[in-house]
Amino acid sequence: MERVLELRGVSKHYPSHHAVNGVSLNLARGEFFSLLGPSGCGKTTTLRMIAGFEQPTAGQILLNGADITYRKPYERNVSTVFQNYALFPHLSVQQNVEFGLRRRPGNHYAQRAMEALDLVQLAGKQTRRPSEISGGERQRVALARSLVLAPDVLLLDEPLSALDPNLRKQVRAELKAIQRRVGITFLFVTHDQEEALSLSDRLGVMSAGELQQVGTPEEIYLRPRTRFVAGFLGGVNWIDGVGVRPEATRIAKEPPGERPARPATVVQSTFLGNCIHVEARLPNEQPVLAEVSRLGEGFRAGDPVYVWWEPADELVFQ
Amino acid sequence: MTVKRASPALALYALCAYLFLHLPLLILAVFSFNQSRFTVWQGFSFNWYAAALKDSQLLESTANSLIIAVVATLISTVFGTLCAYGLWKRNSRPLATSLYLNLVTPEIVTGISLLAFYQWIFRFLRVQLGMHTVILAHVAFSIAYVVIVVMARLRTVDARLEEAALDLGANEWQAFRFVTLPAILPGVIAAALLAFTVSFDDYVITSLVAGVNSETLPMVIYAIARRGVNPVVNAISALIFVGFGCLILISQRLQST
Amino acid sequence: MNRLRAWFLAPTWTVMAALFLAPLAIILSYSFLTRGAYGGLSSPWTPDSYQRLVDPIYLGILGRSFWIAGVSTVICLLLGFPLALFISRSGARKNLYLSLVILPFWTSFLIRTYAWMFLLRDTGLVNTFLQKIGVIHSPLSLLYNDGAVILGLVYGYLPFMVLPLYATLERLDQNLLEAAADLGAKPWVALTRVILPLCEPGIRAGTILVFIPCLGAYLTPDLLGGGKSVMIGNLIQNQFTTARDWPFGSAVSLTLMAIVMLLLMSLARRDAEDLL
Numbered sequence: 001m002e003r004v005l006e007l008r009g010v011s012k013h014y015p016s017h018h019a020v021n022g023v024s025l026n027l028a029r030g031e032f033f034s035l036l037g038p039s040g041c042g043k044t045t046t047l048r049m050i051a052g053f054e055q056p057t058a059g060q061i062l063l064n065g066a067d068i069t070y071r072k073p074y075e076r077n078v079s080t081v082f083q084n085y086a087l088f089p090h091l092s093v094q095q096n097v098e099f100g101l102r103r104r105p106g107n108h109y110a111q112r113a114m115e116a117l118d119l120v121q122l123a124g125k126q127t128r129r130p131s132e133i134s135g136g137e138r139q140r141v142a143l144a145r146s147l148v149l150a151p152d153v154l155l156l157d158e159p160l161s162a163l164d165p166n167l168r169k170q171v172r173a174e175l176k177a178i179q180r181r182v183g184i185t186f187l188f189v190t191h192d193q194e195e196a197l198s199l200s201d202r203l204g205v206m207s208a209g210e211l212q213q214v215g216t217p218e219e220i221y222l223r224p225r226t227r228f229v230a231g232f233l234g235g236v237n238w239i240d241g242v243g244v245r246p247e248a249t250r251i252a253k254e255p256p257g258e259r260p261a262r263p264a265t266v267v268q269s270t271f272l273g274n275c276i277h278v279e280a281r282l283p284n285e286q287p288v289l290a291e292v293s294r295l296g297e298g299f300r301a302g303d304p305v306y307v308w309w310e311p312a313d314e315l316v317f318q
Numbered sequence: 319m320t321v322k323r324a325s326p327a328l329a330l331y332a333l334c335a336y337l338f339l340h341l342p343l344l345i346l347a348v349f350s351f352n353q354s355r356f357t358v359w360q361g362f363s364f365n366w367y368a369a370a371l372k373d374s375q376l377l378e379s380t381a382n383s384l385i386i387a388v389v390a391t392l393i394s395t396v397f398g399t400l401c402a403y404g405l406w407k408r409n410s411r412p413l414a415t416s417l418y419l420n421l422v423t424p425e426i427v428t429g430i431s432l433l434a435f436y437q438w439i440f441r442f443l444r445v446q447l448g449m450h451t452v453i454l455a456h457v458a459f460s461i462a463y464v465v466i467v468v469m470a471r472l473r474t475v476d477a478r479l480e481e482a483a484l485d486l487g488a489n490e491w492q493a494f495r496f497v498t499l500p501a502i503l504p505g506v507i508a509a510a511l512l513a514f515t516v517s518f519d520d521y522v523i524t525s526l527v528a529g530v531n532s533e534t535l536p537m538v539i540y541a542i543a544r545r546g547v548n549p550v551v552n553a554i555s556a557l558i559f560v561g562f563g564c565l566i567l568i569s570q571r572l573q574s575t
Numbered sequence: 576m577n578r579l580r581a582w583f584l585a586p587t588w589t590v591m592a593a594l595f596l597a598p599l600a601i602i603l604s605y606s607f608l609t610r611g612a613y614g615g616l617s618s619p620w621t622p623d624s625y626q627r628l629v630d631p632i633y634l635g636i637l638g639r640s641f642w643i644a645g646v647s648t649v650i651c652l653l654l655g656f657p658l659a660l661f662i663s664r665s666g667a668r669k670n671l672y673l674s675l676v677i678l679p680f681w682t683s684f685l686i687r688t689y690a691w692m693f694l695l696r697d698t699g700l701v702n703t704f705l706q707k708i709g710v711i712h713s714p715l716s717l718l719y720n721d722g723a724v725i726l727g728l729v730y731g732y733l734p735f736m737v738l739p740l741y742a743t744l745e746r747l748d749q750n751l752l753e754a755a756a757d758l759g760a761k762p763w764v765a766l767t768r769v770i771l772p773l774c775e776p777g778i779r780a781g782t783i784l785v786f787i788p789c790l791g792a793y794l795t796p797d798l799l800g801g802g803k804s805v806m807i808g809n810l811i812q813n814q815f816t817t818a819r820d821w822p823f824g825s826a827v828s829l830t831l832m833a834i835v836m837l838l839l840m841s842l843a844r845r846d847a848e849d850l851l
Contacts, residue, residue: 053481073484086482090500099496100486149486322752324664332661332672335654339679339733342690345700349693357693357703397586404583413584416591422835424791426808427828430815431598434825438601458594461587490579512681519683522793526815536685543689543798547696555686562682570674 003065004029004185005050005078005153010059012045012209019045021209022059027153027187032179034188034196037206038232043189046206047155050187051080063152074103079146080155084162085138087130093117093141094126100149116148117141119178136167143175147182156188160195172199193233197221205229223315230315237288239307248313251278251290251305253297261308264288269299280305343559350552366553375538376554383535386449386524387517390456395510397457398464399502403494405465406472417462428459429523436527447529455527456520460513467512471505471573472498504572511569515562599832606825616821624826633810633827640806643721643796644789647728651736651785652778654729659740659777660770663747673741680734688798691727692718695799719801727795732788736781743777744770783842787835807831 005027012020020042027033035043048054050061052073061069068076079100087096097113117123120140130138139159146154159175160168176199179186190196196203197217204214205228213225224230227243236243239262255261264280267287271294278290278299288307299305324332353361370376405414420428432455436447445451475498483493499506521536528534535554542548606624611617627633662672679687694700695717702714717723747770755765793808800806807827814824 051485053484072489073481074487074489078485080482080485082478082482084476084478086476086478088479088482088497099483099488103487103492145486322664322749323666324661328657328661328664331657335658336675338654339676339730342694342730343679343682343687346686346690346693349700357698357700397590400583401587404580407580410584413588413591416596417587419836420591420595422787422839424788424793424808424831424835426791426793426811427832428595428598430811430824430828431602432594433815434601434605434821435594435598454594458590461590465587494579515681519685521685526812536683539685539689540798543685543692547693547699551686551689552693555683555689558686559682563678566678566681567674570677574670 002029003027004063005187006060006062006065007046007050008060008062010046010049010056010061012042012049012054013057018209020049020056023206023209023211024059025204025211025214027185029185030183031201032176032186032188032199034190034200034203035206036190036193036196036203036232038191040208041206042209043191043206044157047080047157047187047189050153051078051155052076077149077151078153078155079149079151080157081139081142081146081159083157083159085130085142087138087141087145089130092127092129093122093133096130096141097126097145097148100145112148113144116144119147119182120144120174135163136171139163139171143178147178147184151184153185153187156186158190159188160190160192168195175199197233205232207232224317226317230317235289235291236315239282239286239288243315243317244309244313245315246277246289246291248309249288249290250308251280251288251292251299253299253303253305255306256308259308259310261306264305264307266299266301266303266305268301278305280307282307343555346552347556347559350549350556352549352552355549366549367557370550370553370557373550375533376535376550379533379535379538382449382532383518386452386456386532386534387514390453390460390517391510391514393453394457394460394464394513395506398461398509398513399468399506401461402465402468402472403498406469417465420459421462421466425459425520425522429455429526432458432523433526447527447532449529449532451527451529452524452532452534455523456517459520459523460516463512463516464509467509467573468502468505471502471508475501508569508572511565511572515565519562602825602828605821606829608822610820610822613819615819624823625830627823628826628830636805636807636810639721639804640790640808643724643728643804643806644786644792647725647732647789648736648782648786650725650729651733652781655733655736655781656740656774659737659744662737662741663744673738676734676737680731684731685794687731688727688795691723691730691799695723695726718799719803721800721804723799724792724796724804724806727799728789728792731795732785735784735788739780739784740774740777743774743780747773779842783839787838790835790838791831 003026007023007025010020010023011018023042023046035046037043045054049056052068052071052075056069059069060067063076063078088099091099094110094113094117097116098109101109101112114123114126117126120143122137122140122144125133125137130141133141139162142159160171163171172195188196188199197220200217202214202216203220205212205220207228213220213229215223220229221233224233230236230243235246237246237249250256251264262282264282267279267281270277270279274294276292276294276299278292280288280290282288290307349357349359350366351362351364352359353363353365401413401417404410436451440446479497479501480493483497484490488496519536520534521540524534525537525540528537539551539554542551605616607620607622608616609619609621609623628637658676662669662676665672692699696702697714697716697718699717701717702711705711706714751769751773752765755769760768791808792806793812796804796806796809797812800809811824811827811831814820814827818824
C-alpha cells in the first residue's frame with residue numbers, strides 16, 4: 001500500500017502544555033482515515049500542522065515521500081474543509097470553487113468548477129452567494145472547492161458538527177460515497193465515535209496529545225488497547241478487572257447453566273425505543289449496564305437477576 | 319424577550335434633546351436665506367449664497383481645502399488600511415499606543431509641535447510653510463481615525479477565510495487582495511469619508527502650519543467669524559452642512575453593510 | 576507573513592515617528608530652553624518654564640480648564656444618559672435616532688461653534704427674540720463667559736457621551752431587567768440599581784471621550800469665550816504666536832499631555848486600547 005501521508009514523531013509543545021506529543025501515523029492512498037478524540041486531545045492541532053497553519057516543534061511530515069514539514073500552506077498539495085466552511089462571502093458559489101484553480105496556471109476554470117459542483121449535487125446554485133444557501137449546501141461547496149484541486153490528502157475538521165443532527169446521517173453517507181468515487185485520501189477529524197466508526201477504513205484515537213491506538217473500526221471497538229480507548233468508543237462494564245460491553249452483557253432471571261453467572265439486583269430498566277438498558281447492581285455494589293432487545297423478557301426494579309458474558313467478548317488490555 | 323418601550327416622558331425629553339442638537343444649525347441655515355444681515359427676518363433671498371460664490375478668497379480657500387483633503391485622505395486611507403490589517407494580524411503595542419496617543423493628544427499640542435518640528439527642519443531644507451506642510455500634518459492626524467474604522471470592520475471578518483485562501487494556494491498578498499480587502503472595502507471607504515471630513519474641517523492645526531498662500535476655508539470662516547457675525551458664513555455653513563451630511567450618511571450606510 | 580506585515584506597518588510607523596513623536600520630542604527639548612531676545616530659542620538649558628507654571632495666573636487657567644471641562648462632562652452625562660436610554664428602547668428606529676445624534680457632530684465643529692455665536696451675541700437671535708416679546712429691555716451678555724464656553728463644549732461633545740452609553744445599554748442583557756421586575760423592583764429602582772451600575776463601562780468611556788478634549792479645547796473658548804475665558808489651549812496658542820515664548824508654550828503643552836496621560840491611566844481600563 002502506498003503511503004501518501006506520513007507523520008513521524010510530530011509534536012507541538014507549548015511552554016504550558018503539550019498539545020501534540022510524538023504522533024506517528026501513515027495514511028494509505030485512497031483510504032478514509034479518522035482522527036477521533038475528545039475536545040482538547042490535539043486532533044485539530046495535528047490537522048493544522050498537516051495543513052501548514054501551525055509548525056511542529058518536533059518531528060516530520062511527509063507527503064508522497066517529500067518533507068513538507070516547514071512548507072507554507074499554499075506550497076502543499078493538501079486541502080482543508082474547515083469546520084465553519086470558511087466560504088468567501090463576497091464570491092458566488094462558483095467563484096468560491098474556482099478560487100484555488102485560479103491561483104494555478106491553466107484554463108477551463110468554469111468547466112472544472114462545474115464538474116466539482118456536479119459531484120456534490122449543487123449544479124443549479126453556482127451563482128448564489130454563501131449567505132443565500134443552507135448550511136448543508138455550504139458544506140458541499142467547501143468540499144467541492146477543495147476537491148476540485150485534486151489534493152493528495154483532503155483534511156476535514158469536524159465538518160458535520162455544524163449541521164442539524166437529523167442531517168448528519170445523510171451527509172455522512174454522501175461524504176463516504178464521494179470519497180469512494182474520487183478515490184482521494186480523506187483525513188477526518190471528529191469527536192463523535194459513531195461518525196468515526198461508520199465512515200472510516202481506519203481510525204486513530206487520540207487523548208491528551210498522544211495517539212493511543214490506530215486500527216480498523218472492528219479492531220478499535222472490539223480490541224481496544226487501553227481503557228481510555230475502550231471507554232471512548234462505547235460503554236464498558238468493569239467487573240473484576242475485566243471489561244465487557246453492555247451489548248455483550250447477558251442478563252436473565254434464570255441462570256444460564258453452561259456459564260458461570262453473577263447474581264445481581266435490577267436498579268432500573270429504561271426503554272430506549274430500539275432496545276432496553278437494564279441497570280443492575282452486583283452484591284459488591286458495582287453497577288452493571290446490560291443492553292437487551294425489547295423483544296425479550298422485561299425487568300423491573302428490585303428483580304433478582306443473573307449476569308454473564310462470553311469470554312470472547314472480554315476486553316483485554318496490554 | 320421583549321425590549322422595554324420608552325416612556326412618554328423619556329420620549330419628550332429625547333425630543334427636546336434632539337431639538338437642542340439640531341435647532342442651532344437649522345436656524346443658521348434658515349437665516350442664510352434672510353434678506354438682511356440682521357437677526358430680524360426681512361424676506362427670503364439667495365443673495366448671501368451669491369455673495370459667497372463670488373468671493374474669490376472663499377473660492378480659493380475652498381479649492382485649497384479640497385486639494386488638501388483629497389490628497390491627505392488618499393495617503394492616510396492607504397497607510398491606515400494597511401496598518402489596520404497589519405495590526406489585525408498581530409498587534410504591535412508600540413504602534414497601537416502611538417496611534418492611541420495621537421488620538422487623545424489635544425489638537426493645539428499636535429499643532430504647535432508640528433510647527434516647531436517644521437521650523438526646525440527648515441534650518442536644513444530650503445522650504446517654507448505651505449500646502450505640503452498642511453497635507454503632511456493632515457495625514458498625521460487622520461491615520462488614527464482610518465485605523466479605528468478599518469479595524470472595526472476587520473473584527474467582523476472571519477480569520478479562517480485567509481487560512482482557507484492560503485490552503486487553496488494563494489500566497490499572503492493574494493489572500494489580502496482577493497479575500498480580505500473586498501470584505502473590508504465598505505469600511506475602507508467609510509474611513510476615507512471620515513478622514514476627508516476631518517481634514518476639510520480642521521482649523522487649529524491647519525492655522526498653525528499653513529503658509530501665507532495656503533489659506534483654507536476654515537481659516538477664512540474663522541477670520542470672518544472673529545470679526546462678528548456675517549450671513550455669508552451662514553450660507554457657507556448651510557452648504558457645508560449639506561455636503562458633509564451626505565458624506566457622513568453614505569459612510570454610515572457603508573459601515574453597516 | 577512577518578515580512579509582508581512589516582511592509583504594511585512601515586508607512587504608518589514612518590508617519591507616526593516623523594510627524595508625531597519627533598515633534599513631541601522637539602517641544603520636550605524646547606521646554607527646557609530659554610526664550611530668545613526676539614522670541615525664538617536661546618541657549619541656557621533650564622527648568623524655568625516649568626517653574627513659571629506654578630504662578631497663580633497660570634494655576635488659575637489650569638483650574639478654570641478643569642472646572643469647565645468637568646462641568647461640561649457632568650452636563651453631558653446628565654443630558655446624554657436619558658437620550659441613550661431612549662434610543663436603546665426605540666426598537667426598529669434605533670439606527671435612525673442614532674444617526675440623528677451623529678449627524679450634527681460630523682458636520683464642521685467650527686460651524687457648530689459659530690452657530691452659538693450667532694444665537695448668543697448681543698444682536699443675536701436669543702436676545703432679539705427676548706427683547707421682542709418684552710422679557711428684557713437690553714441685551715443680556717450671553718457670550719464671552721465661562722457659561723457660553725460650557726454650552727459650546729456640551730453641544731460639541733454630547734454625541735461622544737451618547738455613543739458609548741448607548742453601546743453599553745445595547746449590550747445589556749434584557750433577562751436581567753426581567754429578573755429584577757420578577758423580584759419586585761419598580762422601574763425607577765431597576766434603573767438606579769440595575770441599569771446604571773451596569774453602564775459603568777460606558778460612563779467611563781464617555782467621560783474620557785468628553786473630558787479630555789474639553790480640557791484641551793481651543794476653538795470653543797476662543798470664539799465663545801473671547802479673551803475672558805482663557806483655557807490651557809488658548810494659553811498655549813498665545814505663547815506660540817503673540818507672546819513668542821516657545822519654551823514656556825512647550826512646557827505648558829507637555830504639562831497638558833502629562834495630565835491627559837495621567838487621567839487616561841487612571842480612568843481607562845486596559846482594554847480601552849482595543850479601540851484600535
